[in-house]
Amino acid sequence: MMQHIATQGPSASPIFGNGERANRLKSTKFGGRLVNDYWDNLFSAREQGKMVVWYNGTYIPPFFHAHDLAWVHGEAWSAYLAAKHGEIPAQKAGEQWGYDRELCSYARTHIGQALIDLQKLNDGTLGIAPDDPRAETMRKLPAPDMIINAYPYCSSGQQWDDITYRLFGKKVPMFTISIPLLWGGRTDAGYLRGDEWNERSRYVADQLMAMTRFIEEHSGRKYDFDRLSEVMSYVKRAAELRLEAMDLCTTTPSPASFFDWIVSIAPVNFLPGDQNLVTYFEGVKAEIQQRIASGEGAVKDEKYRLFFDGMMNWNKVGWLADKFAAVNACVVAGRYTHMSFWQEPQLIDLKDPVLGMAQNYLICPNNHGAPIMIGEIEKICEKFNVNGMVMHASRTCRGMTNSQFLIADSAKRNGRQALFFEGDVADESFYKDELLNTRLEAMIESMDAQRRAA
Ligand code: SF4
Numbered sequence: 001m002m003q004h005i006a007t008q009g010p011s012a013s014p015i016f017g018n019g020e021r022a023n024r025l026k027s028t029k030f031g032g033r034l035v036n037d038y039w040d041n042l043f044s045a046r047e048q049g050k051m052v053v054w055y056n057g058t059y060i061p062p063f064f065h066a067h068d069l070a071w072v073h074g075e076a077w078s079a080y081l082a083a084k085h086g087e088i089p090a091q092k093a094g095e096q097w098g099y100d101r102e103l104c105s106y107a108r109t110h111i112g113q114a115l116i117d118l119q120k121l122n123d124g125t126l127g128i129a130p131d132d133p134r135a136e137t138m139r140k141l142p143a144p145d146m147i148i149n150a151y152p153y154c155s156s157g158q159q160w161d162d163i164t165y166r167l168f169g170k171k172v173p174m175f176t177i178s179i180p181l182l183w184g185g186r187t188d189a190g191y192l193r194g195d196e197w198n199e200r201s202r203y204v205a206d207q208l209m210a211m212t213r214f215i216e217e218h219s220g221r222k223y224d225f226d227r228l229s230e231v232m233s234y235v236k237r238a239a240e241l242r243l244e245a246m247d248l249c250t251t252t253p254s255p256a257s258f259f260d261w262i263v264s265i266a267p268v269n270f271l272p273g274d275q276n277l278v279t280y281f282e283g284v285k286a287e288i289q290q291r292i293a294s295g296e297g298a299v300k301d302e303k304y305r306l307f308f309d310g311m312m313n314w315n316k317v318g319w320l321a322d323k324f325a326a327v328n329a330c331v332v333a334g335r336y337t338h339m340s341f342w343q344e345p346q347l348i349d350l351k352d353p354v355l356g357m358a359q360n361y362l363i364c365p366n367n368h369g370a371p372i373m374i375g376e377i378e379k380i381c382e383k384f385n386v387n388g389m390v391m392h393a394s395r396t397c398r399g400m401t402n403s404q405f406l407i408a409d410s411a412k413r414n415g416r417q418a419l420f421f422e423g424d425v426a427d428e429s430f431y432k433d434e435l436l437n438t439r440l441e442a443m444i445e446s447m448d449a450q451r452r453a454a
Pocket residue numbers: 104105106107154155156157311396397398399400425
């Protein structure tokens with residue numbers, strides 16, 4: 001039995017296993033600076049004379065960037081607050097307004113803090129001092145001039161934006177893009193192929209074109225498609241570098257882990273498409289190459305290679321990275337990191353990028369019927385030589401949890417261990433550390449037994 005000691009308070013590192021910490025990539029620090037710059041820039045959008053779009057869902061900011069709009073990704077705002085452990089007052093405020101705790105905690109945080117609290121702050125009834133640092137953060141988020149929703153698979157996103165629309169008195173223009181599920185039921189269906197794929201690619205691309213007309217109408221300026229191509233040239237190059245760097249992590253020991261890719265999500269998800277994005281992933285790739293040359297792993301004495309399924313628990317990124325490192329387990333890949341975010345950049349034709357952008361939005365892993373999605377997960381597990389799967393059952397994100405029992409069954413059929421643990425995207429109260437400790441310990445023992453028997 002490995003040493004198993006109770007954990008300390010929520011902000012301490014977990015004392016578990018051998019006490020080793022994750023060996024994180026240093027190059028990702030540049031991403032932290034870019035994220036801070038992005039928020040600072042956003043907070044001054046009004047002074048810069050920019051219109052502000054609030055959007056939810058997939059990575060459509062290049063459309064805003066190309067038109068010189070400022071953008072707020074609802075999920076990113078909630079994750080930002082959660083990563084800074086500033087989400088709890090927002091969630092309490094949301095509950096007081098009647099939003100159920102089972103509602104998506106991204107939505108609950110965004111609505112609760114960035115809207116309700118902002119309104120209360122403005123009319124002096126927030127209930128916290130105006131000079132409280134939390135009030136300062138809330139006050140900074142500029143209100144929307146437009147709302148755009150582009151959510152594959154999950155309907156919570158549309159309802160979240162509908163609530164936002166109502167909170168602003170039904171006056172902010174709203175545009176909703178339907179990104180339909182790829183059922184995969186036709187005989188010619190498969191990953192990136194078949195009639196359904198072609199029809200739905202065109203269907204989403206047509207809506208994106210309609211969105212540019214909506215943006216034109218509400219900004220009073222003509223949409224610049226040359227600029228969109230230019231922005232996408234950076235996004236496409238960054239996506240290629242990211243995938244090349246990820247592929248290098250098939251090496252043993254893996255030079256980077258799922259948690260390094262988690263902290264690299266902001267650049268491909270919502271940061272501006274410019275040279276900084278390319279520089280960021282060039283830096284990540286170079287560090288990974290250098291680690292391979294020197295035999296340095298993301299986890300000391302890597303013994304087990306795991307796949308992480310489920311949405312990230314943003315309160316716990318460092319905590320979880322250390323927890324797995326402490327049992328010599330490297331989480332080498334994940335559904336959230338390795339199957340989303342400009343995953344097929346070769347589909348993007350820079351002369352006419354909209355269709356390829358639509359196709360990348362469609363292949364969000366949740367947006368495939370389960371057999372195709374699970375087939376793709378298994379390919380990744382084979383490629384990265386995965387021994388076990390960790391299923392983060394995020395309590396309020398059903399979008400990611402719906403297929404998890406099928407994914408775990410498939411893992412077991414393919415000789416991989418699987419464990420479930422509870423948590424949530426932006427609500428720390430659902431995470432149970434002791435549960436994960438016990439199950440991780442049991443999984444490690446099973447993997448050892450499996451090896452001894454082989
Ligand atoms: S439930 Fe999950 S997929 Fe749906 S809006 Fe919330 S975080 Fe996104």
